[in-house]
Amino acid sequence: MHLFEAVKQSVTTRQAAERYGLNVNRNGMAVCPFHRDRHPSMKVDCRYYCFGCGATGDVIDFVSLLHGISAKEAALMLARDFSILCGDGTDAPRQSAVKKLRLEAEEQKYRRMEQHCFQVLADYYHLLRRWREEHAPCQPDEAWHPLFVEALQRLNYIEYLLDGLLSDDLRERAAIVTEYGKEVRAIEQRISGLAAAGPGGREERAGQRRADAER
Ligand SMILES: [Zn+2]
DSSP: OOHHHHHHHHOOHHHHHHHTTOOOOTTSEEOOTTTTOSSOOEEESSSEEETTTOOEEOHHHHHHHHHTOOHHHHHHHHHHHTTOOOOOSTTSOOOOHHHHHHHHHHHHHHHHHHHHHHHHHHHHHHHHHHHHHHTOOSSTTSOOOHHHHHHHHHHHHHHHHHHHHTOSOHHHHHHHHHHTHHHHHHHHHHHHHHHHHOTTOHHHHHHHHHHHHHO
16 A cells, blocks of 8 residues: 555544644644634644635645645655554455455445535535525624524535545545534435425525615
8 A cells, every 4th residue: 555545544634733732622623833823723633624724635734734844754754653554555455356346336335425415515505605695794783693603603614524525535535424424414404494494484584584674
């Protein structure tokens, strides 16, 4: 197995961040080392994403940026510090035809799951963006509409997940699909609940009336 793959498979950005001196809180947030950050605005997980400066990447990008070294040097450093062994892949056992077929079926199943995951998150993302516009308070002292609040709270996070699913690294995408699968199902239910309530659902109508009155 190649060095980069072996490292990315064995170490999460969170583990590396902790190892190299960052404090990561219970929510997986840390003070971003890449901009003047006063409150933890960087999410470190399998990958990292800073809600403040937008810095993002995988564990190797993280360590390379943190220490100002090349990607190769970062990978070697991680391999050393986390005792990762990398062979050259020649000792991998040959797969039988049956096993190969089974793997292909698994892969197709996974691909469908991933597409579904992306679709749900993308739908939700567009809803959130719409709410942020449509339900924005018009007066400074006006109580914030719950959908506007939800948009503010969730937009960056959903964008982060979508960003991860757009990665060309299969393992990163798979980590998101498995880690956040439950959450995606909850979002799906939320969207279908809203659709059932119709475009004139109670929640939406109240905000819309207010928005109309202000216009
Ligand atoms: Zn940052």
